[in-house]
Amino acid sequence: MQLLQKPQSEMNLTQEEHRRWVSRFFNSKVKEFDFCLRTVIDCCDQSMRRFRNRQQGDEQTEGKIVYAFSAFTNTVQTLKDAGSTFLDPKIGWRDIERLRHGKFIWLSRNAATHDGNPVISAWSDGRYFVPNDINRFSQAGDLIEIPAPTVDASQFCLEFAQDFSALLSTRLTSLGSVEGPKQNIADIQKFLHSPVVPDFVRELFDQQEFEIERAIAQMKSDPVGDAIKSLRAVETFCEARLNT
Structure with missing residues (x-):
């Protein structure tokens, strides 16, 4: 049995x-x-496979890159904000x-999230690109110009992800070990008490409550160490892809 949400007692x-x-959530x-x-x-x-096989893309296949990139940039925002909660x-x-x-990732994330800009909307010889510089207004009403990367989407996402993972890994390493809750x-x-829990689970819990409580007391976690391992795996993936 696993609880996926924060504890109900967290109001305290x-x-x-x-x-x-x-x-704990960071990893x-x-x-x-x-x-x-x-x-x-x-x-x-x-x-690229479609291009090499002389196959045509369609609206569904070509639209995936837009949605994936939007999600990618929003995870950057989340990691920045969540990391700032426990990093100093x-x-x-x-x-x-x-x-x-x-x-570019910072400002194009704003263009995608606040303006609905697709950002990656050009294609050439199997590669996706940002077609032109992006112009938008800030919340203060200032005109902002976002220069388009000169490399394709795969390359600039991998290069950014490699550097961002290294940044986070370095910051987390300097924090040291943190005992998770x-x-x-x-x-x-x-x-x-939730209706989603079957009766037999409640019965098992009642029978083994002491053992469960003792196991919880003995559990240890290193959420920062786990996150560092995951970040280094991202760095390794990016390096391997960039070198191919």
């Missing part, structure tokens, strides 16, 4: 406890970042701007 969380909970968001990156790259690979100093867009294609037995008991 302290700021420090909240930081621990967010650190999952790193994996989501990895998933979105690989989805973008898979779209690019499929397009916080991660700012200025930190991300220094990375390869960092400023333990599951509370009271939260499990509350969850058991």
Whole structure:
């Protein structure tokens, strides 16, 4: 049995406890970042295969890259915000701007999220591109010009992801080990009242409640260490793809 949501008792969380909970969730968001990156790259690979096989794409296949890239850039926003909850100093867009294609990812994310801009909407010889510089207005009413990358979508996403993962990994390493929050037995008991829980699960819990509580007390987690491992795996993937 696994609880996928935050504990119901979290209304009593302290700021420090909240930081621990967010650190626990962080590795999952790193994996989501990895998933979105690989989805973008898979779209690019499929397009190249169609081109080499002289197959035509259609609206569905060509639209996937737009949705995948939008999701990819939004995971960047999430990792920036979530990481800033437990890292000091916080991660700012200025930190991300220094990375390869960092400023483009930052500003194109705004164009996609706030304006609905597809961003990646050009295709040539099997590769996807950003066709032109993007112009948009900021919330303050200022005109912003976002220069389009000169390389294809696969390359700039891999280069950015490699640098961003290295940035996060370095910041997390400097934080040191963080003991993740333990599951509370009271939260499990509350969850058991949910209508989605079968009766036999409640019966098993009643029979083994002492053993479950003892196991919870002995559990240890290293959410920061887990996230670092995932980030380094992303770096390795990016390096391998960029070198092919």
